[in-house]
Amino acid sequence: MDLEALKKEQLDLKKNLRLIDRLKVENIRYIAGVDLTYLDIWKNPTEGIACAVILDLKNCSEVVEIKYALKEVNFPYIPTFLAYRELPLVLEVTERLKNRVDVFMLDGMGIIHPRKMGIAAHFGVVRNCVSIGCAKSFLIGDYNEPKNEPMSYEILRIDGEKVGYVLRSKKNTKPIFVSPGNNITCETALEISMRCLNGYKVPEPTRLAHNYLQVYRKKLLAI
Template sequence: MNIEKLKEFQINLSKRLNLKDRINPKEIRFVAGVDLTYTNIWTNPTIGIACIVVYDLEKEKEIEVVFETAKVFFPYIPTFLAFRELPLIRKASRRLTNKVDVFMLDGMGIIHPRKMGIAAHFGIVEDRVSIGVAKSHLTGEYKMPENFDRATTKLYVNSEFSGYVLRSKKNTKPIFVSPGNNISIESSLEITLKCLKKYKIPEPTRLAHNYLQQKRRELLNS
């Protein structure tokens, strides 16, 4: 594994980013929440489990759930998460039978040193509309949002506006929203806000996370 070559790959891939809206955010109905977990995150190789939940914003319910499970050999290295997780996620996405307007990944979009978080990487190689919604800070400068529901502040990477810090619920830590590909920063936030229900994280990725925990328990107990 050559880290410098991986960086070069990400930089070249970032040149293909499209941060303009391919679809009107007001017309988006089907959002695919994407998440991934492992049977043991501390071992390498380990078994990875990807889950995608297609969520119908109009009817406020899930309409499809798919899983993909396989051995993962690429280690966890900050800012190179796509190389570890995308093979499973891409396989899972090809099993979907329902229409998807936008993919929402549990991870970064362009909030990344080379604008190539997992959501951006996925959106480019699959040529899909994608958004990154991450639960923890990776890079960039921002002011903490005020302590009320749906408060936001802008986040800058190398002085460039790259996404939003969103306190989805009062008295909770913020989440980090940025475009992956084929969508603007503003529309990424608009869609994320539409996906917020009773919980801190958007409903599509929350459902995917919950299914993963159940699947992981089943695998460990089998």
């Protein structure tokens, strides 16, 4: 594969990024969490499974809709090119949702990326929707360690530019990395992510998508 060509594609997609709030925070109500796994990551790392869960932010626990999708995954995992591996399944599963979605939350980076085109930003540009990236571990950037208390956060910068936040979602737990995908600001992405926290490291939308995936996966393996 030609990674240089894909880099150019990412830089081209970047021109369509809109890092301003399309929605007022008070009007954001339905948030969809998306996650992905593989049927047998060791023997068969090519059978991907995706799950999308819509939550009502009014109580942050009422599940409005759940959808799944299965698809062959051929592109390998290469840091900074995750979208080329996972986006096809993410697009497929989100297209199956019938209910209203105000914001999509993906498991991965938004603009905390060498070319500001992490999977959440890529998805947001391709779908022209509002998206947020919530990653569980570090990829790139400079930041100070947030204090060891829930809701403590610090700015993350790349080349001196603010591109997201490092958020301590839970005490004695490594922080998560929050950044805008598309059509949203760093501040709103952080605020929405914080509002979705429910005592766990991972925000409810992607946490539930991940949990439902495990159940669905075991069900498939039992057949």
